Amino acid sequence: MSAPTSASAALAGLFRTCPTTGLKVHKDADALIKANAVAATVALLIGGIAAILVLLTRWQTVHLLSDEQFYRWLTIHGMNMLIFFIIFFEMAILYFASAVLLNCRVPAPKVGWVAFGLMVFGALMVEWTMFTGRADVLFTSYVPLRAHPLFYLGVILFAVGAILVTVIFFATLVVAKREETYTGSVPLVTFGGITAAIIAAITLGHGAAIYIPTFFWSMGMMNVDPQVYRLVWWGLGHSSQQINVAAMVAIWYLLGALTVGAVVVNEKISRTAFVLYITFISMASAHHLLVDPGFGPSWKIVNTSYFMYMAVLASMLHGFTVPAGVEMGMRLRGHTSGLFGWLRRAPWNDPGFSSLVLSVVVFGFVGGITGVTFGTEQINMVAHNTLRIPGHFHATVVSGTAMAFMGVTYYVIPLIFRKKVAFYSLARIQPYIFAGGMLIFSLSMTFAGTFGVPRRHYDITFAGAPFSLEYSPAVNLMMAITALGGLIAAAGGGIYILVTVWSVFFGKPLGDDHSEAALAGHVPPGLYKKPFLELPTEETELEEHGVLGMMPGTMILVMIFMVAFVVYYFANWKLLSAMWQIG
Amino acid sequence: MYKTGLTAPQGVWWKPVHKSEKIWFTISFVWCLILFAMMPLWHLRGGQNPTGIRARVEPSAYLARVTQFIGDYGTGEFESGIPVVAPPPGAEVYLLASQYQWMPVLKLQQGAEYTLHLSSLDVNHGFNLYPFNVNFQVVPGYDYGLRVTPTEAGDYRIVCNEFCGVGHHLMVGKVLVEPAGAASTDTSSESAPGGDR
Numbered sequence: 001m002s003a004p005t006s007a008s009a010a011l012a013g014l015f016r017t018c019p020t021t022g023l024k025v026h027k028d029a030d031a032l033i034k035a036n037a038v039a040a041t042v043a044l045l046i047g048g049i050a051a052i053l054v055l056l057t058r059w060q061t062v063h064l065l066s067d068e069q070f071y072r073w074l075t076i077h078g079m080n081m082l083i084f085f086i087i088f089f090e091m092a093i094l095y096f097a098s099a100v101l102l103n104c105r106v107p108a109p110k111v112g113w114v115a116f117g118l119m120v121f122g123a124l125m126v127e128w129t130m131f132t133g134r135a136d137v138l139f140t141s142y143v144p145l146r147a148h149p150l151f152y153l154g155v156i157l158f159a160v161g162a163i164l165v166t167v168i169f170f171a172t173l174v175v176a177k178r179e180e181t182y183t184g185s186v187p188l189v190t191f192g193g194i195t196a197a198i199i200a201a202i203t204l205g206h207g208a209a210i211y212i213p214t215f216f217w218s219m220g221m222m223n224v225d226p227q228v229y230r231l232v233w234w235g236l237g238h239s240s241q242q243i244n245v246a247a248m249v250a251i252w253y254l255l256g257a258l259t260v261g262a263v264v265v266n267e268k269i270s271r272t273a274f275v276l277y278i279t280f281i282s283m284a285s286a287h288h289l290l291v292d293p294g295f296g297p298s299w300k301i302v303n304t305s306y307f308m309y310m311a312v313l314a315s316m317l318h319g320f321t322v323p324a325g326v327e328m329g330m331r332l333r334g335h336t337s338g339l340f341g342w343l344r345r346a347p348w349n350d351p352g353f354s355s356l357v358l359s360v361v362v363f364g365f366v367g368g369i370t371g372v373t374f375g376t377e378q379i380n381m382v383a384h385n386t387l388r389i390p391g392h393f394h395a396t397v398v399s400g401t402a403m404a405f406m407g408v409t410y411y412v413i414p415l416i417f418r419k420k421v422a423f424y425s426l427a428r429i430q431p432y433i434f435a436g437g438m439l440i441f442s443l444s445m446t447f448a449g450t451f452g453v454p455r456r457h458y459d460i461t462f463a464g465a466p467f468s469l470e471y472s473p474a475v476n477l478m479m480a481i482t483a484l485g486g487l488i489a490a491a492g493g494g495i496y497i498l499v500t501v502w503s504v505f506f507g508k509p510l511g512d513d514h515s516e517a518a519l520a521g522h523v524p525p526g527l528y529k530k531p532f533l534e535l536p537t538e539e540t541e542l543e544e545h546g547v548l549g550m551m552p553g554t555m556i557l558v559m560i561f562m563v564a565f566v567v568y569y570f571a572n573w574k575l576l577s578a579m580w581q582i583g
Numbered sequence: 584m585y586k587t588g589l590t591a592p593q594g595v596w597w598k599p600v601h602k603s604e605k606i607w608f609t610i611s612f613v614w615c616l617i618l619f620a621m622m623p624l625w626h627l628r629g630g631q632n633p634t635g636i637r638a639r640v641e642p643s644a645y646l647a648r649v650t651q652f653i654g655d656y657g658t659g660e661f662e663s664g665i666p667v668v669a670p671p672p673g674a675e676v677y678l679l680a681s682q683y684q685w686m687p688v689l690k691l692q693q694g695a696e697y698t699l700h701l702s703s704l705d706v707n708h709g710f711n712l713y714p715f716n717v718n719f720q721v722v723p724g725y726d727y728g729l730r731v732t733p734t735e736a737g738d739y740r741i742v743c744n745e746f747c748g749v750g751h752h753l754m755v756g757k758v759l760v761e762p763a764g765a766a767s768t769d770t771s772s773e774s775a776p777g778g779d780r
Contacts, residue, residue: 253588452716454744
């Protein structure tokens with residue numbers, strides 16, 4: 001009764017029968033995943049170079065770029081990281097979570113290539129307008145700041161391509177079900193992929209709804225209200241980061257399974273949490289509109305709270321079930337000593353595992369707590385448009401999402417590209433460098449923001465302004481530390497690009513010998529130890545382990561999280577109460 | 584049978600939840616309700632809410648109001664070429680954001696309530712009050728009228744913190760708050776109790 005079911009068999013089968021595994025992984029899925037992953041990496045490289053230039057300008061001691069160049073590179077940074085890198089990578093994940101995990105072919109692969117072509121063409125159009133100074137409007141391009149019409153058209157084409165991929169994703173689910181490539185319900189990771197795809201459809205719909213009118217506006221053919229623009233645009237801008245959240249959580253479950261054979265503690269809880277994302281998370285667009293003149297308090301409160309924080313509840317549930325699954329997986333394999341023996345014995349030198357842990361911890365403790373706090377209607381008054389905001393979202397999108405994406409790449413290289421991971425010893429330390437740098441970056445940036453230091457600002461010495469203003473010396477220190485952290489993270493990002501590009505284009509093929517002796521030191525250990533296949537089949541009674549079950553360590557960890565959350569949240573109310581009376 | 588997130592569950596997976604998960608679910612749920620309740624509660628009991636008076640306004644009409652406001656309460660002084668205005672307590676105060684200037688310079692009195700209107704002549708701007716870190720979005724076509732009571736005297740700056748073009752970082756304005764009880768400026772503030780709000 002314990003025959004490995006189709007998905008894990010597919011994964012294992014793929015691995016064993018490489019490199020001629022047309023049976024297990026459809027070659028179109030293979031090629032489409034590769035193409036999208038490569039495009040994502042190119043965008044990451046451009047965005048990363050832009051990041052360094054922006055960073056070295058905000059560090060007032062260096063102040064590298066001119067004002068015009070600064071805002072241009074900041075636009076390039078935002079578009080490449082938040083739209084091109086992230087969405088190309090998510091397209092790869094969608095093909096993986098559907099065709100590969102369900103052991104299915106890609107229906108209409110030609111449409112997949114048309115979609116990819118549209119996305120690349122659209123992205124190039126946007127890059128051209130940005131690099132030639134025709135779109136110095138930053139990532140948000142708030143109307144009535146005006147960019148060249150091709151900037152908006154490029155985004156529209158990119159979004160249409162991405163919508164096509166989500167359509168293919170859903171079609172793959174239908175085909176897999178009809179052709180019975182799997183039995184039972186879809187795996188949890190695929191369920192997370194479905195969540196991401198549904199949120200993507202909502203998001204890209206908003207993108208079309210705002211960029212199409214704005215495209216016509218940019219040619220003088222119609223009016224776009226600036227406040228309506230902000231409302232609908234954030235339906236794209238914020239929701240696209242919620243695709244990330246869903247995709248990232250799916251990858252958490254994936255990495256947990258691949259690295260330590262993490263179990264799903266309860267399918268009902270994890271899947272319900274994903275459904276809560278679908279129903280409520282897109283409301284978070286209101287986070288950007290809390291101090292806007294266009295909306296009243298009821299609208300702000302209901303929306304910013306995702307209707308009573310139901311999406312926060314979802315994240316807190318995943319934040320429990322992911323580490324609990326890891327802990328239980330480790331305990332089932334005999335790592336039972338003490339509360340944290342499972343953590344001590346965990347494969348910390350597996351870049352997939354370290355990425356997973358760093359992604360969960362920084363996303364939760366820094367990104368999550370600050371996000372909920374700053375997204376509170378009143379507290380937003382002491383956060384809006386200050387450095388606290390980029391401090392927050394670098395902890396979510398970069399330390400959370402990008403870190404998880406990087407971690408899974410170390411498995412994708414051997415599984416999909418069928419190559420050994422080049423410079424594997426560098427890959428092993430990469431997550432620590434990247435996440436460590438980003439942590440320093442996010443914390444110092446958030447701290448500088450508490451002094452009111454504006455985001456998206458060329459010169460906080462305000463040289464040439466009509467009135468002088470000098471921030472506390474602490475701000476200068478924080479900006480220098482931010483730059484330092486950012487440069488460390490950029491080094492980590494550079495290692496990632498080096499490892500992936502080298503592996504994919506010049507890497508050694510995996511070969512047919514998949515034994516530990518042949519692969520150790522070349523690929524992450526999860527691939528030859530295969531913990532995801534070696535699960536105990538006997539159900540031990542969970543109740544035997546008392547109230548805390550098989551996850552007492554996780555219970556302690558989430559309680560620490562809870563205390564940090566409560567303290568930070570109420571400290572911000574305290575900060576707010578010292579302000580002028582405003583109503 | 585135990586399974587990972589890669590495995591397709593067979594049959595019914597809607598199974599009872601273990602106690603530990605129930606405990607965490609309950610704690611999380613209660614916390615979410617507290618997070619939610621804090622916002623309406625602060626509207627009732629707190630002193631800082633971004634509610635304000637919100638209306639549409641044509642930029643040209645708003646400019647006319649600002650001009651009127653400067654005419655009514657202007658002190659005749661200029662700082663860096665920007666007129667200085669000292670409205671009496673309780674007045675409607677109109678602040679105009681435009682590329683790349685805050686207009687006018689305001690002189691307010693500590694402890695007095697004003698309705699501070701914010702709007703823009705051209706693109707989005709951001710209102711940030713330094714050294715207090717308080718922020719509002721300034722959107723063209725919309726009038727955001729916030730009832731503010733400066734609780735501390737001082738020499739404040741207004742920093743634009745929404746990207747508004749290449750001169751964005753030069754956009755700094757000024758607000759002076761004079762201490763309560765100090766000899767008020769020459770403006771006609773005879774009807775101003777003001778100090779004990």
